[in-house]
Amino acid sequence: MEIIVYGSQYGTTEEYAHELSEKTGIKAEKYSDIKDINKYDTIIYLGALYAGSVLGMKKTLSKISDATNKKIIVATVGLADPNDKENRDTIRQRIEKQLPDDIYNQTSIHCLRGGIDYSKLNFKHKTMMGFVYRRAKKLKEDKKNAEVKAIIETYDKKVSFIDFDSLNPIIDEIK
Template sequence: MKIIIYGSQYGTARKYAEELAKRTNIEIKSYKDVTDIDHYNTVVYIGSLYAGGVLGMKKTLAKISQCQNKKIIIATVGLADPADTENVDNIKNSMKRQLSKELYENARIFHLRGGIDYSCLNFKHKTMMGLLYKKAVGLPEEKKTAEIKAMIETHNQKVNFVDFESLNQLTDWI
């Protein structure tokens, strides 16, 4: 049995999960609706990157008691370009802190590019992004990562980098 689980705050990770489910005919659920995933032999988790973490991933994947005989695929969805190795290294380091060593080493990890629409952000996230923006623009140029540069360039805008063709790498692995 297979399942696609998504963690999405504003819809981008959900859109990727829905498209992947459509392409593969695999059951799909929000991480908020998942109670038991141990009986699935393939688990695909698509989650949005927020504040250095993947939304819902830690709590959801902790429900897997034995991962050796499972195919675990994790796809992060973020604003920065997933082709940037520094960005990917930062994401992976964060994921290592959120997952058990066994789970991290058994998972196949992908990175998808998302988007942001500042007009849809709730008050808390608008405030947080405003503070991050002020801090980011004050950094010396050599300290600005690809993720920080992307956040500065897109501040208070609506941008959409969703590319459903990037899901081909996931379907090949599934």
């Protein structure tokens, strides 16, 4: 059995999950609605990146009792460009810290680019992003990586970098 599980705060990751579901015929469910993750042989987890963690991933995938014969695919959805190697490496390191070794070692990781709409952010996230933005602006130019530049460029705007074609490598891996 196969399942697409997603953790989405503002909808971008959910859009990717539903598109992937439509293209593969695999049911997509919110991570909070999953009762028994162990009954699935293939688990595709799409999660929004927030403050260095993948929304709902640890809570969901840590419940896997035996990852040995499972296909586990994790796709993160974030603001920064996933084509930047430093950004991808950072994401991988953060995922590794969030998952038990046996599950991480079974996991294939993909990075998708999402978006942000500051008008929809709750107070806590708006405040946090304001703090991150002000700190990012103060950095010297040579210290600004792709993630920092993306935060500066998109601050207080509505932007979408959704690219459904970026799901194709995941679809190929599922088959």
